[in-house]
Amino acid sequence: MGRGGRGATTEIGELAAALGAPVVTTMPGRGVLPDDHAHHAGAIGSSGHQSAAETLDEADVVVAFGISRRGASAFDLPGDHHLIQVDHDLGRLANASRAGLPLHGTARHTAQALTERLGAAASPGGEHLGFARARHARYLATRRRRSRIPTRPSRPIRPSALAMELADRFAGGGPAPLVTVDVGLTTLWIYRYLTGRQDFVWTSSFATMGFAVPAAAALAPGADRPVLTAVGDGGLAVTLSELGTLADLDLPVTVVVFDNGRLGAIRFEQEIMGWPEYGSALHNGDLAEAARAYGLAAERVTTMAGLRNALRVARVARRPYLIDVVCDDNEIPAPAQRRPAAAQIIGYALALGREAARAARPGGAQR
Numbered sequence: 001m002g003r004g005g006r007g008a009t010t011e012i013g014e015l016a017a018a019l020g021a022p023v024v025t026t027m028p029g030r031g032v033l034p035d036d037h038a039h040h041a042g043a044i045g046s047s048g049h050q051s052a053a054e055t056l057d058e059a060d061v062v063v064a065f066g067i068s069r070r071g072a073s074a075f076d077l078p079g080d081h082h083l084i085q086v087d088h089d090l091g092r093l094a095n096a097s098r099a100g101l102p103l104h105g106t107a108r109h110t111a112q113a114l115t116e117r118l119g120a121a122a123s124p125g126g127e128h129l130g131f132a133r134a135r136h137a138r139y140l141a142t143r144r145r146r147s148r149i150p151t152r153p154s155r156p157i158r159p160s161a162l163a164m165e166l167a168d169r170f171a172g173g174g175p176a177p178l179v180t181v182d183v184g185l186t187t188l189w190i191y192r193y194l195t196g197r198q199d200f201v202w203t204s205s206f207a208t209m210g211f212a213v214p215a216a217a218a219l220a221p222g223a224d225r226p227v228l229t230a231v232g233d234g235g236l237a238v239t240l241s242e243l244g245t246l247a248d249l250d251l252p253v254t255v256v257v258f259d260n261g262r263l264g265a266i267r268f269e270q271e272i273m274g275w276p277e278y279g280s281a282l283h284n285g286d287l288a289e290a291a292r293a294y295g296l297a298a299e300r301v302t303t304m305a306g307l308r309n310a311l312r313v314a315r316v317a318r319r320p321y322l323i324d325v326v327c328d329d330n331e332i333p334a335p336a337q338r339r340p341a342a343a344q345i346i347g348y349a350l351a352l353g354r355e356a357a358r359a360a361r362p363g364g365a366q367r
Helices: 009-019 050-058 090-094 107-122 126-146 159-169 185-193 212-222 233-238 242-249 264-272 287-293 304-317 342-360
Strands: 023-025 040-043 061-065 082-087 101-104 178-181 199-201 227-232 253-259 297-301 321-326
Touching (some): 009 023, 009 107, 040 126, 050 126, 061 107, 090 101, 178 185, 178 212, 185 264, 212 227, 212 242, 227 233, 233 253, 242 253, 253 304, 287 297
Parallel strands (some): 023 040, 061 082, 082 101, 178 227, 297 321
8 A cells, every 4th residue: 555545544444354355555655554453464665564575475466556656666566466556647557567457546436446346245254364364463473572672771772662662652542643754764763663553744765854844844733633753863954944943833843863873874775785884974962952052842862761751741842842862873774574685794794894994993983
């Protein structure tokens, strides 16, 4: 399910129930189907969940709603299955080279029609329902396993643990938050680990750094729910002055900064190709102090206890609030669905060796 599936949550859920089929989502469709839906099997892609990739690997037929040639597209979906692609855009359907059956229509109306025409005839039996339930159970098991990711008191907060803490803090009563997400490793941490009943606003395919804070400023005035912004330190630097916009408009936005002191995605892209890190380090200073200079309430945290307290304060502040979270810069953004390619493992080991050799030389540490 992609961006075209937004607004058709009920209809797609009913179709899945009628067919006894599991549902996986792409990044643009993340949040369309609640994570606790009985047929949800996770998010697809290298930043997503292993359960979703396994579901597509085992599928015979896949109905894709609103996926496009940019980002998580039909020809990128793993598995040897028959593809039925649904889209209201005839141009995208014309370019759907993999689709065995392109269907022109909106996600809502097409899902309704398929449910009416196939649901009664399908009458999912034990095998189909068992497959859907097994895939959902696999997804839940993945969530439970990841929920035990430790952060030692003596070490910086792991970005994955930060994302899961956000999920915990915004779970339960009240409306689901609207989450704007910036580009970089923060995208991965949020996509994979911030589970629950959130609605997400992304810039797809890692397209635009500095997106999240301006997006929150645009959306918050009309939002009837909490607005949470997840941004890396590099992404914040691109549009730092937009913090002043939040302050001037007094918008109740909580900005959480994944502050690892570097352009993390650039660093790991270099390293998996075998090159030592170069030019990715940032000199941030205290980003909470910078936010206060723009007129925001802000706090810098280095422990999970401090993070939990800051999130409690932010939830009741009802004004712009920035939390500068000092994160571990060494958590590896490994692919979700399969083991990394051998070339990436070898490249990463080679890069670490080159970095160690560089650091051993007088004045050789790269920062």
